[in-house]
Amino acid sequence: MDQKHDAPQVDAVTGYSTTGHEWDGIRELNAPLPRWWLGVFYACILWSIGYWIVYPAWPLLTDTTKGVIGYASRSEISVEMAQLKAQRAAQATGMADATPAQIKADPTLFQIAMAQGKAAFGDNCAACHGVGGVGAKGYPNLNDDDWLWGGSPAAIQQTIRHGIRVAGDNDTRVSQMPAFGRDGVLKREETVAVASHVRELAGLPTEPKADLVLGRKVFADNCAACHGAAGKGNQELGAPNLTDAISLYGMDMASLTETIANSRNGVMPGWAGRLDETTIKALTVYVHSLGGGQ
């Protein structure tokens, strides 16, 4: 662009003088701004200097300038977190005095317990049971209505407190299914036969060559004491119902023979010493409300 400096002249149409700048014949009119406008501009610069002094502003090599009032968004968070904790403490007293059943009946407490329980579940339980208690092979799905040790609030609370097969805890849940194959109680063909019978109990198809007569006899002799003659299980002993549509380790022949031969002894830690009673109560309400609570 061709810029020239001319002597300023008065523009005939508007009566404004020109600035003397010219681009290809186009001249710029000088319509002066009021001086206070310039003043506002300088005032903004002064304001920014004040801002540098008061607030954190300039980056240094490893740090920044702090500002005289010591403002930090981090300290604002700390204040808010402290307020939140104080609020939670007030709610916790309400939770501490209530039973899980009472909490479920009180909409406010129920809401708090669900929120707190969901967070605590994600932190402590989801590693094995999965997000939302979805479960996996060997780790029970907590959304369904099949419970090894009972699905009442009291039973769930007891399980969370003391865990499953926790060494040194007298109140822990213990069931000890023998490793029938490894310990030499059952022979290979007996193991396969009783596995076929378990499939028969569950209403699943069995192989034509399966020796179901032997299987029934082995089951009655070795398994019925805990699982019941019809395989319906016993929550007092932690013996699973073998006839329903849910299984923890799988109902295919390979999984069943491995379960019978080597046994399964899943372990869940007890949380009584690690989580406070209110959190355990919230977890109880949460797990009980996932859908399978009894």
Add this chain to the structure above:
Amino acid sequence: MSAAGADPDDIPLFAASRKVYPQSVSGPFRRAKWLILFLCLGIYYLLPFLRWDRGPYLPNQAVLADIANNRFYFFFIEIWPQEVYYFTGLLILASFILFLMNAVAGRVWCGYLCPQTVWTDLFLAVERVFEGDRRERMRRDAEPWGFDTLWRKGAKHAVWLVIAWWTGGAWVLYFADAPTLVRELATFTAPLSAYVWIAILTFTTYALAGIMREQVCKYMCPWPRIQAALTDDEALNVTYRYDRGEPRVSVKQAAKLRAEGAPAGDCIDCFQCAAVCPTGIDIRDGAQVDCIQCGLCIDACDNVMTKIGRPTRLIAYDTEGNIQRRLAGLAAIYRLVRLRTLAYAALIVIVGGAMLWQLATRSTAAISVLHERSPLFVTLSDGSIRNAYAVRLLNKRPEHRPFALTVSGLPGIRIESVGVAPSADLRPVVTVDPDSSREVRVLVTVPAGVPLSPSQAITITASDLFAGETVRADDHFMAPGGQL
């Protein structure tokens, strides 16, 4: 302005602003402006105290922006945050009304309705009470300040600050229960933010209406620039009819010229139009961006024309086109009904009608359903399949409302809700508090034996047990079997 031939680098690009001393004037336009001023300020200052009965659960203030509870109340209308599009509609409506006013009669907004104009008018009136009219104010400012000038200026600023403080005080009343907040403000127990906002608005009102005045319109407001691009040849504007006014001669000279049969204009060059102008311009220079078109120069000129026995409305709402027509010996044409004004009016009717229709037919309940993702489905011990959903119910009425939940779409499908007692017919009944929402965990179960694909459509319905209003949401029921 620089004289021709000066050094280009020495041109001042900034100029000291010239203080404007508007003279008082009387006439129909001034009376209209007083009326509008009292009306607007009356509404602004008193509206927060107007009550509106909304029952025991909601505030009874007619106009209230309840920021803490995310509600906006305007008489019979209550707006939730997700209905903020009503404000968008209102803004669209406001701009079309502004365009229509502009297409009919220029800057009606600037001259009569803009808060900047209304408050500046009020502040000028206060200034006149203490410091006198134009000539007296100019004399006071020109000579050294004595005690008389000092106390008068002091008193003026004090009254300005009181009005400004009251302006800020009324503003905060729109955001909390007005009588309660007034009591809290008087006893210094109001929240800090109330005092801060009053201070901010006191400052802006004092600065904008007292100090800045016409500078706001000239240099800060974008509307004059937009308006200049929106106007057309047919829009009425405050216009000096130079076809009648020129050549400017004195009364005596005019009488002499007319007696000789020579042309003489009606303008006697008395500068009354410029003296009363609140932005300090001369309307006789033609249409200009600094003119807010308040019509006060019309009043001033009419008074003069009446005194000298000439017809009034030498300055009037007119168009440049009509001046040219009269100069050519033709009759003036006023075309207020034309494509542009009709189009703006039609748009106002369409947008306003759409908003009214939306407002009149809007539902006072709503449902939203979110499928639980972990797990997508659960197999129960009897082989039935269950899905979980987070269902949120909205109750926009000021009363408790029980909603019965039902589900449809698959044979034998049933619904239950965690922590919610079912009714006698086994429908879970979720009671939602007045003017609030509630989320519940809903379990939907399909019995074993029903053939299911990985995903099938279902509908969850919530029916108000009393009012009968029904809302429904479509979602999916997931089941094992194949890839999802």
